[in-house]
Amino acid sequence: RKEVEQDPGPFNVPEGATVAFNCTYSNSASQSFFWYRQDCRKEPKLLMSVYSSGNEDGRFTAQLNRASQYISLLIRDSKLSDSATYLCVVTRYSSASKIIFGSGTRLSIRP
Amino acid sequence: GAVVSQHPSRVICKSGTSVKIECRSLDFQATTMFWYRQFPKQSLMLMATSNEGSKATYEQGVEKDKFLINHASLTLSTLTVTSAHPEDSSFYICSARDPRAGIYGYTFGSGTRLTVV
Numbered sequence: 317r318k319e320v321e322q323d324p325g326p327f328n329v330p331e332g333a334t335v336a337f338n339c340t341y342s343n344s345a346s347q348s349f350f351w352y353r354q355d356c357r358k359e360p361k362l363l364m365s366v367y368s369s370g371n372e373d374g375r376f377t378a379q380l381n382r383a384s385q386y387i388s389l390l391i392r393d394s395k396l397s398d399s400a401t402y403l404c405v406v407t408r409y410s411s412a413s414k415i416i417f418g419s420g421t422r423l424s425i426r427p
Numbered sequence: 428g429a430v431v432s433q434h435p436s437r438v439i440c441k442s443g444t445s446v447k448i449e450c451r452s453l454d455f456q457a458t459t460m461f462w463y464r465q466f467p468k469q470s471l472m473l474m475a476t477s478n479e480g481s482k483a484t485y486e487q488g489v490e491k492d493k494f495l496i497n498h499a500s501l502t503l504s505t506l507t508v509t510s511a512h513p514e515d516s517s518f519y520i521c522s523a524r525d526p527r528a529g530i531y532g533y534t535f536g537s538g539t540r541l542t543v544v
Contacts, residue, residue, distance in 0.1 A: 350533075359520050359535040360471065403470065407533075415461060415522065415533055419470040 319343055322404050322418035330426055333394050337421045339387040339404030346416075349380050351389045352403040354420065360403055363389075391423075399425045430454055431523050433536025440511050440543055448506045448539045450521030456501035457523035462494075465518040465538075477504040511543040 322339045329335050341349075349366035364371055366378040366387050377390040387404055404418035430453040440446050450460055458479045463471040475496055476484040483496035493515075495507040504523075508515055520538040 357518070357538075357540070359538045361535070362533070414473065414476070416473070417463075417471045 317342060318419070320404055320406050320416050320418040322421050324419055324421060326422035326424055328424045328426060329394060331394060331396055333425075334390065334392045335394055335423060336391075337389045337402055337404075337423075339389075339418050341385050341387070341404075341406045341416075343406070343408065343416075344385065346385075346406045346408055348407040349387050350405040350407075351376075351378055351387075352405050352417075354401045354403055356401075360405075360417075363402070394423075394425050396425050396427065399423055431521065431534045431536045433521050433539060435539055436537060437540045438542070440541070442512055442543055444511055445507055445509045446511055446541060448508075448519055448521075448541075450504045450506070450523070450536050452502045452523045452525070455523075455525040455527060457504075457525070458501060459524060460498060460504040461522040462496065462504075462506050463520045463522065465520065471520060474506075479504075508541065511541070513543045516541055516543045 320341050327335055351363040352360040353363045354360040364373050364378050366380045368380045371378045375392045379388045401420040401422050403420045406416045408414055432451045432453055434449050438446055460477040462474045464474050465471045473486050474489045477496045477498040479498045479501050485491050493509055498504040518538050518540050521536040522533055524533050
């Protein structure tokens with residue numbers, strides 16, 4: 317079982333739709349959680365951090381449920397420019413600090 | 428914000444040759460850098476953790492003698508792919524953590540697309 321699991325998609329939705337991505341992680345020692353966005357043939361870029369209290373940035377809302385070890389990302393009023401792969405990222409700070417990436421969820425917004 | 432520079436962005440080499448990829452933290456000191464590999468339509472897979480002044484820590488299944496990592500200074504880590512094979516063709520990305528930025532500090536280089544012919 318992968319440490320971080322995501323639905324690979326692809327999600328193909330019309331412009332203006334609301335879309336939600338889910339991610340689960342298996343290691344309860346995980347400490348920080350992020351959503352990254354990766355465009356084709358580019359490096360990942362931080363989209364937003366994820367907190368138990370929820371985090372909203374414009375059209376994007378991220379949520380963490382530590383009890384269920386579950387992370388979500390909601391995109392409202394989707395734009396064509398939102399088309400990308402969204403990576404769920406989990407980090408642990410220990411003697412071997414690591415960033416663990418989910419396999420990514422591909423999103424395609426159609427006009 | 429923190430900047431990580433990675434070079435080259437694209438390289439084509441012949442089978443059997445070696446290729447060196449550089450990762451530099453431009454405005455901060457990075458005691459730890461991470462090297463990832465990404466095959467088409469797959470996620471980033473951590474290859475190794477590069478530690479300044481000591482040996483790199485490799486992930487299971489990554490050949491230490493094939494992927495040589497050197498982290499000789501606080502701002503530079505290099506990955507050398509030795510005896511390159513077409514199967515090594517991939518997108519290689521480095522990442523460094525700016526300790527000043529706390530949990531937000533992971534920054535990625537722009538990646539190196541390696542093609543072995």
